[in-house]
Amino acid sequence: MFAGRYLWWMLMGIGIFMFAALSLDYITWLTIQLSGCGDMPGACEPVLRLISGMLKPACIWAAIGMLFMATLLRLHTLSLIWFWGPIVAIWFVASTPILLFLAADAAALTQPATLAALPVALLFPAAFVAYLMIAVEDGDMPPLAASAPLRLALRLTAVYGALAGVAFMPELSRIAGTLLDMPALSVVIALAQPYLQTVLTLGTGSMAPAYAVLTAFIAALAASLLPHAAAPQPSRSTIMLRRLRR
Structure with missing residues (x-):
């Protein structure tokens, strides 16, 4: 598309x-x-x-x-489905409860408390969707492939966002257990979520680390749109030498 x-x-x-x-x-x-x-x-x-x-x-x-x-x-x-497809799926699943809440009570959008409580899992896909609206395939570089460090930063921050969506979704244990008909899975998820929250917030209980990672993710997306130096093309003599060696 x-x-x-x-x-x-x-x-x-x-x-x-x-x-x-x-x-x-x-x-x-x-x-x-x-x-x-x-x-x-x-x-x-x-x-x-x-x-x-x-x-x-x-x-x-x-x-x-x-x-x-x-x-x-x-x-x-864009040939990005294998890595980004599961990440986007987790983001959408984690964002669905807040979307349903906003649909049921649209007036909540005007309340500062609601805006302040928007989950990070909703902000990650919002930034990524905005990036995908740009015709990134028209440039010389493939999408999200500006440089190896930048690709690594994008993937690490995206994985963090997916884990944050899993950790801070209260309904996840109930939904997973109901859909898969596995009550034991609900118990495991409910027990694992507090530990994952502690790890993602660095033990502070604050969402500041999550928003810092979100800022890094947005910055990496913006940096991937900047022009980058293309790899040097081999000279004609180098190409002829390789053919002679073959």
Whole structure:
């Protein structure tokens, strides 16, 4: 998936999510007012079940699925799917609870406490998605391959972000145990998460190390967009000498 098409699909997914989060509640209210079902007890139940119980969750999950699949297709086009695909999958899984919360209570976006509590796992994919919207394949260098130290920094910070998503997702143990039908796995994850949180926060219990790694990740993404010196091309005499040796 090329950058222009990827941008279009991402805007479509974001638009569907915002429509479900911000507009469907007003549409439900308007439908109730116009139909007059509020005058009869229980008469509005079918409308509420259809819009709030079926249509809104379907739009939200469709938007999340669209964003996820478009990102995977974009990574496949850039030949980055093998490493970045699992990382992005973990980011999206860890970000889904906060997205569902924001969709259920869109007014929370205006509250400073909610903005301050946004998980790091949501900020990592947001930065990476913004990077993928750029036509990075049009340059001379392959995407995310500016230099070996830069590639290492990107991968280490991305792995940290994935581990942070696993460590700070309270619902992970319940979701994993339910989907895989393995109650023992839920217990293992619930016991391992506090230790992983301690390691990722360097024992401080603060999210400052996570935000420092996030800043390094964004800086590395920005640095990969800068022009880099291309490798020197072998001279014609060198090429002829290699052919003679063969």
